[in-house]
Amino acid sequence: MGKSAQVRVIDNIPVLGLSEEDAAFYNSITEKQRKTIIRKVDLRLVPMLAILYLISQLDRANIGNAKIEGLSEDLHLVGNQYNVVLALFFIPYILLEVPSNVLLRKFRPSVYLGSLVTLWGIIMTMHGVVNNFGGLLAVRLLLGVFEAGFYPGAVYLCAFWYMPKELATRIAYFYCTSALSGAFSGLLAAAIALMDGVGGYEGWRWIFLLEGIATTLLGVLCFFFLVDSPSLSSGWLSPGEIRFLELQTFVKQGGRFSEQHSDKRFNWYEFKMVLTNWRLYLQAYILLCISACSYGTKFTLPSIIKAMGFTNNTIAQLMTVPAYVAGGISSILFAYLSDRFLWRMPFIAAPMLLITIGYAVVMGFNGKLGGSHTGPGYFALVLTCMGIYPVHPSATSWAANNLAPANRRAIGLAFCICMGNIGGIIGSFMYLDKEAPTYHTGFGLSLAFGASGVLAALLLELSYIWANKQKSKIPEEEVRAQFSEDELLKLGDKSLLFKYTL
Template identity: 70%
Template sequence: MPLKRSTANWEPEVPSNILLKSFTRPSYYLGILIVSWGIIMTLTGVVQNFGGLLAVRILLGTFEAGFFPGAVYLCSLWYMPRDLATRISLFYCASALSGAFSGLLAAGIAKMDGVGGYEGWRWIFLLEGLLTVILGVLCFFFLIDSPNLSRKWLDNDEIRYLELQHFIKEGGKFKEEQKRTSWRDIRAVMLNWRMYLLAYILLCQSACSYGTKFTLPTITKGMGFEGTNAQLMTVPPYVAGAISAVFFSTLSDRFYWRMPFVVAPLLLIVTGYSIIMGLKGQLQAHIGPGFFAIILTCMGIYPTHPATTSWTMNNLAPSNRRAIGSAFNICVGNIGGIIGSYMYLDREGPTYPTGFGLSLAFGGSALVAALILEISFVYANKLNGMMSESEIRDAYSDEQLLEMGDKSPLFRYTL
């Protein structure tokens, strides 16, 4: 299919998360999104022309785009900043595992070619779309909302504990938090130059991730594997990526230090693509080093997203800005998916100098961006530490400090 996933869903994330904030029960909003994109995915299986395919693809991207940033924001409501990376990684590693098994699942469903008069590719959309609708309906009943709306399975002490956590994360609720996002919050996020560096890291990660997803079967074939064996050989890199994501995120939360666990995976990406480029397309003659390098790149690609996303969430306040900032970064990151979908040129296979070269450049430049961010956060904390708390409270009211959010001199950036 000529339409790539990211070309249709990189825009709606920010307005989607702003809309999510107006829902008392996030499960309803996320459930609506999932059911909607499940219905549209099902309809993709019955389209008859390119115009219909284009229409459902745009609608699919529109509804699908709000899910991941909304889910990340929902996680931030339940967990303290130091516990967030592991939770996001557990959620995000599903992406790695889907990459491991989606090809085999699609290949199995495609064998239904001719059943009911439908081609095999149509059955892929019909069955996976119907399953998505079922999962979306279940969200209305089983997806958690806020602690205060979870009295069926939390007792009063547990709810109080979680609400106190939220109080601490918000710097103290000196006034009732506005449900609606203000233009002040949007402007504060959009004028925060650090958000653009964090978003760039996600863009680089997405470019490498999508490039790998679209070319990995071709790479395994270049190593001499054929048919089902070529598909099976794509599984270990994705599984290694999922394990790596949880491992690095757990360490990041354990030490409550984000930068090393963004930089280390990026180093793996740089190392892996350097090895691949060094083989100069001779993959079949160097199966061991080539396959090791592919695994290394996946072990770097998949931890980078949850680490960077949690770094973003940790360094934005209050919750309105976290909702906007997380959605903005994921939105910009999806642009990398567009790049990654097209940077591996068929005519250059199996060496793919453009694709592998750009992946190497993305990994290296993202690493530099992470180091710049770390230096800026250290410097900002040093400046904020020059005034004592009593001096700060003499200069600003509690309401002013709350409105300043992460720009408050009491705020300390997570390194």
Template identity: 50%
Template sequence: MAEKVIQDYDVVSIEKKETRATHVEELVSKGLTYEDAAFLDGVSKKEESRIFHKVDVRLVPMLALLYLIAHIDRANIGNAKIEGLEASLNMEKTDYNVAVAIFFVPYILGEVPSNMLLTRFRPSWYIGGLVLAWGIVMTFTGVVQSFGGLCATRFLLGLFEAGFFPGAIFLVGQWYPPAKTQTRMAMFYCSSALSGAFSGLLAFGIAKMDGTAGYEGWRWIFILEGIASVALGAFCFIALPDSPARSTKWLKPDEIRFLELNHLLYRGKRQTEDVQGPKKKFQWSVLWQVVTDPFLYLQALVFMSNAVPNYGLKFTMPQIIRNMGFTSSRAQLLTAPPYACGAISALVSALLADRYVWRMPFIVGAQTLLIVAYTILFVKAEYIADNIGLCYFAVFVACVGIYPILPGCNAWTINNLAGPSKRAAGIAFMICLGNCGGIPGSFIFLESEKPKYPTGFGSSLSFAAAGIVAALTLEFSFWTINKRNARHTEAEWREKYTEGQLEKMGDRSPLFKYSL
């Protein structure tokens, strides 16, 4: 009996050794040295989770807080509107829509150049500087005396906010492998939804300062929230992690080695190679690869299926709820619950998408909820005072549908871009195109059309439907290409192309597998 147990133990031990050797060989085939492959293979799942948890604690809350304050600062104009902004600045007709839309001109144009600059600086310094700058602009928005002054501050706000979101997405891609990106993005992106809730609650409280120091309540909304942004921007310089190599104070040498090898395995280059030196020439070939990539345009359409409904609703929700017959103060408070549900839906959707490593169903499911919500509002909003419960429920459904789309879209995009240069430029380019949806989103809800808002609700419905078509097209395209490339072995492809040719192809290489 004892001999049988020993024999069984020996067989199991041999099988484990063979399995490990096979795994090490597989890692070596992906570009690691044998020593690095053996080290990476020796890191247990429990240890891996512990290391990523350490990163989570340092990186994710900071990005979430920054994204929260960014969305509060760009959207609090909607709260200021119902507290007397338009009357104080003698605004009329579509002036409000123009002030909202002008933010997106520099915001859209600045995203790609900003992300290319990001690769030349420490992220903590670059992003911290951006937050500090837009906080100062937001503070001064509270003292503008004319419509022109408001437009000037909104333009500068868009200019400085342009680099943050694509920079944050790039930073997440530097720290985490593809299967762990969406949950982390959702953790800080759901703060976008919470920003709507906090914005309403803060506006409710701050507006009570009306008359303090001779300033109207809407001015204090900008001033106090701007000062908070300035403080947070200064905090970035010491609190935002740059890279594992620069994190020796809180990461052990073996943990840094694991993160760098993990990045090399999944992203293709060591992080020390990801940052362009100041003397490195601009790579026009990378920009050409980006602008000629059809998948990025489809991803941008998926992004727009969020951007148009999202910005339209964010800038108008206080007014929509006020149209139901509530006072300004009550309307500010009632914006909070739908946004809170949107935050929960973003996180739950991301957890499921990362667990199953599948983006499309959770994106299309959210877009379908948008179609349901805006169909209800399109039909019933004309008599909104008689359908308060149903229309307020539709606002909830819209928020639940809006917020899972972007984490899924961004994770899907960054996981399907090979090489750090194209990844940085590609994600910024996609977000740049997608954020063009902010311009129509700023104009679709017209004051003259309230409370029915046929242009607003109808446009949101159309973009959600277009987003579904784009997502399904992407899924089919990626699945087809993966299936076609799998018809040949890696050895066969390497016989056909040189190593240099395969590397130059990037995500067009037959060895690259698209993430679904």
């Protein structure tokens, strides 16, 4: 960076500390050139994250497929032991997300995330050789430890490479694999379960063994193919492209401390700013609602469909596929529209309404989805999947767009996601075997989460509109007269020059 000058408005963002030379170079890049550069980033970053997120979702949700292939009976699980196993995964998963994102800033993402993927792949393989409830608890606990850092790290990595208007779509590209993982899980489970008896192992064990080995191999590939930062990408980016992407990072933060680029120690001030940001708790609640609905569905959908009358295990596995495919398509469509209009709230509230409507239909049937209710009931479940999967990309993008500087964004994103993942614990206990096939508790809570999520999104929107109006009342010249450049940078999203993304 050259010597700093006055505040400059770049891409409608007030930027502090950008030199005249750098500003001229940044503005000289045409829209066509920008699209070419971003397309290069897309091709290197998004497919890798999509594959990794797909495998992470497969590895945490395939236990639902293994269950109907005989896992509970072979391991002699009784009462709510299966639900306890599901919930235990989320304890370390929640507790370690923020520390993991702090650690991520100390290492190259390819090394750190690659290590996590490799380790959880080994743990997933071990699922296939457990022989009792205690063994299953142990491997689920370790799986939560090593999977904890991947999703918040992936979102932070995307927030580092992309501008706010590009973020939701990119997150959706890899998050939609969360829905597709349900489809793949059903297809894979149906095929792998046919190996029942091979090598003396039950079919459900082969589900864990083969998927675990595949995950381990992908983890090793991360060390070679996952991109890190523009400055470390000379092999596939030109010097001019690297300079543009580094300036883009500077611009979207509105400037940065000169020492922030190199100082990677944990910043307690930024942690305090995250904890005292009441809007982040609303963001986290939306993610909690979606996590509860998502995990409740993933862990139980094969069993729900089986209770609808599809008693053949293979048919029940395959009938989960259309619902998840619809969810994946819905995720990309809503995220595209969210980025197209650079407006998050409608593309969070509308899917939450789909969840509410879907579960209202199911509850209208009193949870009895068999017989004459099979068609409408199955359609309602598809509708809920179309509502579940678009929310997370838009919600996490909304949080990332409204956090600055980079340290606060990394901590704040991990905080939102880890708080939201408390919903995974709730989702683990929502659908109880003793309530099958009506599942009053599961369907009722899902309906309540959908409706309350709509209200939370509307409240957030109104609060951001009000805050932007309050900030706009004070002229920029007056703000710069009251605060030094470093003080404004330290304030980050609390600065009067920072405008919230709606």
